[in-house]
Amino acid sequence: MWQEERQQKIRDLLAAFGQVSTDRISQSFGVARETIRRDLVEMEQAGELRRVRGGAVPLVREAFSFQVRHTQRLQEKRAIAATALPFLRNGMTLFMDAGSTTTVMSETIAGPNGLTDLTVITNSFDVARNLTEPTGEPSRRFRVLMLGGEFKQDPNETVGAVAINEIHRYQADLAMVVPWGVDAVKGASDFYLYGAEVARAMVQNSGQTMILADHSKIGAPPRTVFCPPDEIDILVTDAKARDNPSFEAILEKLPKVVVAE
Numbered sequence: 001m002w003q004e005e006r007q008q009k010i011r012d013l014l015a016a017f018g019q020v021s022t023d024r025i026s027q028s029f030g031v032a033r034e035t036i037r038r039d040l041v042e043m044e045q046a047g048e049l050r051r052v053r054g055g056a057v058p059l060v061r062e063a064f065s066f067q068v069r070h071t072q073r074l075q076e077k078r079a080i081a082a083t084a085l086p087f088l089r090n091g092m093t094l095f096m097d098a099g100s101t102t103t104v105m106s107e108t109i110a111g112p113n114g115l116t117d118l119t120v121i122t123n124s125f126d127v128a129r130n131l132t133e134p135t136g137e138p139s140r141r142f143r144v145l146m147l148g149g150e151f152k153q154d155p156n157e158t159v160g161a162v163a164i165n166e167i168h169r170y171q172a173d174l175a176m177v178v179p180w181g182v183d184a185v186k187g188a189s190d191f192y193l194y195g196a197e198v199a200r201a202m203v204q205n206s207g208q209t210m211i212l213a214d215h216s217k218i219g220a221p222p223r224t225v226f227c228p229p230d231e232i233d234i235l236v237t238d239a240k241a242r243d244n245p246s247f248e249a250i251l252e253k254l255p256k257v258v259v260a261e
Contacts, residue, residue: 001031022036076260096122
């Protein structure tokens with residue numbers, strides 16, 4: 001089993017059970033305990049977990065609740081959405097994944113200065129809701145296609161094989177996706193494997209890819225990569241990203257970086 005595969009499985013176990021045992025995962029993976037300990041040390045140094053006697057527990061992630069994450073850096077996310085909006089055209093077909101910034105983006109699209117005649121294919125219940133009328137009926141301005149699949153909360157989204165298979169049925173003009181982090185070498189990544197799989201499928205089935213990432217995502221340690229740097233057509237971030245030491249490398253590596261002022 002490759003190191004990245006082991007570490008992703010460790011992340012999934014932490015997310016599911018809130019703790020992992022070195023002995024148990026050593027037996028489950030069929031690798032030496034020393035190998036697992038080295039993985040845990042590396043993941044602790046990357047800020048992914050905290051080692052405890054006999055295993056590890058997850059760090060308390062900043063703003064764990066989606067509702068809290070949605071309100072954090074809201075000014076920056078609104079600036080990103082306003083800056084991204086002129087790149088869209090009436091009549092386009094978009095993929096939009098689940099995340100606090102795509103939720104804000106959908107609010108901007110549906111606003112008075114937004115667009116019309118858009119087809120939006122999404123796995124996000126929040127995005128779909130924002131693009132419907134208050135009565136719950138589909139908006140006359142938008143055609144919204146909600147992907148099926150396994151339901152997960154925080155955020156409310158569909159994931160898994162059914163969602164991915166449905167994505168491959170469509171071809172979009174643009175994928176608008178939100179990463180866990182953006183790295184100059186690895187590209188855009190997601191914290192969870194299932195989120196990365198959805199984002200990767202959207203990227204593969206789109207003419208262009210737009211990454212929406214506030215300054216906290218810039219230079220974050222890569223998790224599960226879904227889009228390498230040369231496949232990111234546009235990165236839209238906020239002005240505070242300029243203060244990040246990783247920003248210059250990202251400017252040099254990515255084809256187009258737009259900063260929302």
